[in-house]
Amino acid sequence: MTSGGKLDTSILDAGRPLRGTGLFGLQNQQLSEKLGEFHLPAWRIRQLETALYGQRITAVDQITTWPKELREQVQAAGFRVGLPEIVETFRSIDGTERYLIACADGQTVETVWMPEGDGAEDDDSALEPTDAPSGRTWTRATLCVSSQIGCAVNCQFCLTAKLGILRNLTAGEIAGQVAAVLNRQQAEPGRDRINLVFMGMGEPFLNYDAFMDAVRLLAGPMGIPESRMTVSTSGIVPGILRFAEEPVRPRLAISLNAPNDAIREGIMPITRKWAIADVIEAVRKLPLRPRERVTFEYVLLGGVNDQPQHADEVISLVRRANFPAKINLIAWNPGPGVAFTMPDPAAVDAFQQRLRAAGVPAFVRRPRGRDIYAACGQLKKTMD
Numbered sequence: 001m002t003s004g005g006k007l008d009t010s011i012l013d014a015g016r017p018l019r020g021t022g023l024f025g026l027q028n029q030q031l032s033e034k035l036g037e038f039h040l041p042a043w044r045i046r047q048l049e050t051a052l053y054g055q056r057i058t059a060v061d062q063i064t065t066w067p068k069e070l071r072e073q074v075q076a077a078g079f080r081v082g083l084p085e086i087v088e089t090f091r092s093i094d095g096t097e098r099y100l101i102a103c104a105d106g107q108t109v110e111t112v113w114m115p116e117g118d119g120a121e122d123d124d125s126a127l128e129p130t131d132a133p134s135g136r137t138w139t140r141a142t143l144c145v146s147s148q149i150g151c152a153v154n155c156q157f158c159l160t161a162k163l164g165i166l167r168n169l170t171a172g173e174i175a176g177q178v179a180a181v182l183n184r185q186q187a188e189p190g191r192d193r194i195n196l197v198f199m200g201m202g203e204p205f206l207n208y209d210a211f212m213d214a215v216r217l218l219a220g221p222m223g224i225p226e227s228r229m230t231v232s233t234s235g236i237v238p239g240i241l242r243f244a245e246e247p248v249r250p251r252l253a254i255s256l257n258a259p260n261d262a263i264r265e266g267i268m269p270i271t272r273k274w275a276i277a278d279v280i281e282a283v284r285k286l287p288l289r290p291r292e293r294v295t296f297e298y299v300l301l302g303g304v305n306d307q308p309q310h311a312d313e314v315i316s317l318v319r320r321a322n323f324p325a326k327i328n329l330i331a332w333n334p335g336p337g338v339a340f341t342m343p344d345p346a347a348v349d350a351f352q353q354r355l356r357a358a359g360v361p362a363f364v365r366r367p368r369g370r371d372i373y374a375a376c377g378q379l380k381k382t383m384d
């Protein structure tokens with residue numbers, strides 16, 4: 001484990017390619033097909049599912065509901081669990097942990113564990129009685145999950161953007177980040193209050209099918225309610241429209257970050273493809289559940305989008321949108337090679353107050369893990 005902020009780049013080759021066929025990430029029918037040569041009855045596949053996703057085993061040998069002989073045969077045929085593996089941990093003074101998690105091909109992805117939530121003031125995860133192991137210092141936690149290695153969206157304030165897009169993650173690699181971290185933390189979704197935010201590296205809606213397959217695994221056999229998941233998009237309109245049709249889906253957050261198209265184009269070039277009005281029109285198609293609100297994430301950049309007139313424009317924008325919404329304000333986190341300045345704390349406060357005075361719910365997200373580059377917009381494998 002490494003403590004402190006500076007990332008040692010020598011560990012980047014730590015994940016080595018694994019051989020064999022991974023089972024983690026496959027849905028029931030796919031497991032049945034993959035293991036076709038063994039002619040397993042449906043109940044054996046269900047046992048495998050429970051072991052993979054409920055117990056989060058790391059080796060075929062741990063499927064204790066299967067006879068030893070079957071486990072040996074399956075292993076001998078080259079099958080393995082294939083859970084991504086944590087190869088490096090960076091621990092913040094605030095308890096946040098950032099992980100490099102190795103995929104089967106040796107590529108690494110980043111995942112962040114935030115005990116006691118993600119710092120949003122309106123986090124409704126009230127403390128609950130728990131029979132969690134004694135000595136534990138957290139009662140609830142939020143996991144920030146990546147959906148791609150790198151990102152193609154190129155938001156100007158984001159360190160991940162500097163990687164470009166390396167590749168999409170598979171459903172198993174997305175859900176596997178969650179499984180690996182739950183195992184490390186000895187957390188149990190049925191007992192502990194675990195929230196997921198798909199706000200790590202990548203744009204989930206540019207890897208839509210794998211992302212939604214992962215959601216179905218997480219909400220199904222892994223036991224994390226969809227209502228405790230939030231996906232953030234930079235505003236990929238076709239993705240939002242598909243998402244609106246999903247019977248099982250997380251909550252939606254739009255990474256807005258600007259009060260109008262002119263400013264947004266300067267910091268999020270994707271605006272040239274889909275303007276704010278197009279994004280809002282698509283979000284309107286989302287059938288919201290009772291008490292559900294859409295979140296607008298708004299990263300405050302000093303002198304760029306944090307002035308009172310910007311707050312006024314955001315107020316009109318939310319009023320025009322006319323669906324239940326809230327604003328999450330995030331003071332920009334500095335990173336090497338990104339030419340913005342942090343907003344003045346007084347400006348952050350004034351921005352929030354202005355929104356609230358107009359009746360727009362607005363919350364300031366406390367920065368988590370800033371010292372280990374785990375905070376919003378700071379995920380990047382190599383620090384220059």
Ligand code: SF4
Nearest residue numbers: 151154155158161202
């Ligand atoms: S903020 Fe999100 S969508 Fe934008 S470049 Fe970074 S990872 Fe991609």
